[in-house]
Amino acid sequence: MNVGNGKGSISWQELFCREQKASECEIIIFGASGDLAGRKLFPALYCLHECGLLHKNTRITGCGRHSFTLETFRDHISGTLFNAHPSTAQEQEFLQKISYTVLDYTKEEDFARLADELVTEDKKYKPFLFYLALPSPLYIPAVENLYKTGLLSEKYGKRRVIFEKPFGFDLQSAVSMNRSLKDLLTEEQIYRIDHYLGKETVQNIFLLRFANRIFEPLWNRDHIAAIQITAAETLGVEKRAGYFDQAGIVRDMFQNHLLEMLSLVTMESPEIFSADAVRDEKLKLIRAIRKIAPADAVRAQYEHYTEEEGVSPFSRTETFAALRLFIDNARWQTVPVYLRAGKCLGVKKTEIDIIFKEVDKSIFPGINKEDLQRNILHLSVQPREGIGLTLEAKMPGPKLCMGALTLSFDYASLPQSGTETLDAYARLLLDCQNGDQTLFIRSDIIEHSWQLYQGLLDHWAEDRKSIIPQYKQYSEGPQEAKDLLKRDNAVWIDSLYRK
């Protein structure tokens, strides 16, 4: 099929396989001296610049209390990005886009000064994109000051605000933040980020499910026995102990990343691939998840966690959790979904495993149907990005010699298409500049995802007596996570042992 673009016709592949360049924009990063800005945001913006996806007139303003001058801030970014000094014209060009404004997020007069810098004849018609790379208690004061100084008014151009995760600390704070924002911004101006959604393999779930014939007829309780999602890290709390010890792994990973992946795997097909149609289906799915029973949840802490710098010696914060969930709808009723995530484990990997039911009957003499390898579809999110499908197959040797074989492909092994793969933050920063909210979280979804976990979080907070299981650092996690599945006669598909 060819698509007309006013300049002759091009194939739909050419249309969709080309990144849409960002329009001219003013990007303002609050918290520009912080960890996220240095490690993720400036590298992502440089990546867009390098790929020719950042408009040549786009300017980036770092903001914060830190008293950088223009020169010292550019030196700071140059040190972070280029190890010292820019060595190419492209690097030099990128640094020239950057400026810095000293600002206290709670002072209206500082925002008035920022408004004077931004709302000028040459800038005011551009979209403004404000990125709140700040601790979340500062979100509302910062947005209130943006509002009071007219920086959110769309009189001249689009005004968008990106909110980092976690959006809220619990259901009550997320609802309260959404309520406050309603008076200051429209939902179309709000971009709540979950960087997992920017990953190539997570977006691929849409295509795998809805652009192929072979999976969808099998994608239900009649054919699928269970779903497992694992997000394992080898790192401990590192420099984020202050935040993590308050939050724990359920707030840090389950409420956002794991639930987002689960909803993409299990939601119904949206009518069309558009931001609201996709998010409507996700919401329906999250609402259909049954309340989590404490008996279906395991929490644990890695050994010596309480000795980490910045962690309370009496901390009961979970660094590992495993949950069993059920989705009460016609497609998934009775199919257990197992989620687990943890720090300081034997491997770093994020993977989704769809485990199919066994065949109805074995026709092979002497072999029971239970003896045959079940089909498993592995969706690897990181560090490997790819897909595997495990099959029972004929092995070389005697006639009935069978064994498991995996059909697999890795994104890394694909031939270079000439199009750079964008990292998750670059993808999301590009989408936001282009006004595409498909990969961002809507207010109702955030609230329902907090609601799903709130009962469990409250139960754990009230329970001051039970012993929190410990697990060895760089191990598979606690035995209790295995026991959770043993009750269903199941095992975790993915090993967390270091190979």
Ligand SMILES: NC(=O)c1ccc[n+]([C@@H]2O[C@H](COP(=O)([O-])OP(=O)(O)OC[C@H]3O[C@@H](n4cnc5c(N)ncnc54)[C@H](OP(=O)(O)O)[C@@H]3O)[C@@H](O)[C@H]2O)c1
């Ligand atoms: N770092 C990550 O890998 C990561 C990953 C996912 C999500 N996030 C989220 O992204 C946001 C930023 O994370 P981050 O790690 O970059 O945070 P951070 O380094 O702790 O803080 C970012 C900046 O915020 C300002 N700030 C910090 N505490 C403040 C306070 N009490 N009062 C006023 N200003 C304060 C500081 O800038 P000035 O002093 O110059 O104003 C600081 O450089 C957070 O919401 C975090 O949860 C971070």
